[in-house]
Amino acid sequence: MKRLLLGLAVIVLLVGCGSKPEQKVQKPNSKEYIDAGMNALKEGEIVNAIKNFDTAIKVDPRNPENYIVLGQVYLRLKNYQAAIDTLSAATKVAPNSGEAYYFLATSRMMRQNPGDKEQAIEDAKMSAEIFLRNNDQERLKKAIVLVQSFSQVQ
Template sequence: MKRFMLVVAAVVFLIGCGPKPEQAVKKTNSKEYIDAGMNYLKQGDVVNAIKNFDTAIKVDPRNPENYIVLGQVYLRLKNYQSAIDTLSAATKVAPNSGEAYYFLATSRMMRQNPGDKEQAIEDAKMSAEIFLRNNDKERLQKAIALVQSFSQVQ
């Protein structure tokens, strides 16, 4: 009887040491973190959204979409330096991502530091070249419009 009680006590103890229910559902890929981040954004919880997007990058640092999503959030928050850092990382991971260059150009132009205009134009041109190579006509038109609008800014 003592042995049975010891076994029951040990089982109860081990169950109590197990993961909490919210920890048991662990995300396994970056898409799950991106989805969770998007849900947080919809709820207006930017802090947790950014945490999830950051974790998506850590889980899958070779996926440029993870960087692009986080970069866009920083851009919308007018945190231009963080947007530039994140989107620059995206261009290193995926040098043929026209989307990364497009948002990088926009971030640089919005920051308005000395030299940003010239670099923004170069990034916008790079995005246009990539979209042209990929025969992505819709995005190509947007990139061309971006280059033109940046070129007209004094």
């Protein structure tokens, strides 16, 4: 009888010490932050939009779209260095993103620092090559126009 009680006590103790089922706490995904950033942009809340886009990058640093969206915001704000930094990061995350190279080329050309024109042309050519490989005719045409327009700038 003592053995039976001792055995039951051990079982109760082991069951009581067992791990509780984990409750999954759903983390916000980067799309939620991108959406919040887009809404903030619509409301004219630029600082809040940038914070949301930056958080999207932190939540999902492997998603090039997060960088591209933030880079475009910086480009529109004429903060060319921040755009270049952000879009350069996008090309490292996704070296086959024609869109990242396209906006990187535009940012470099707009900044107009020494050496930017040559690098902008190279980035624009890279975007065209990627769009060609991906058979993205619409974007390919835009990239070709970009290369041509950059080549004509003195």
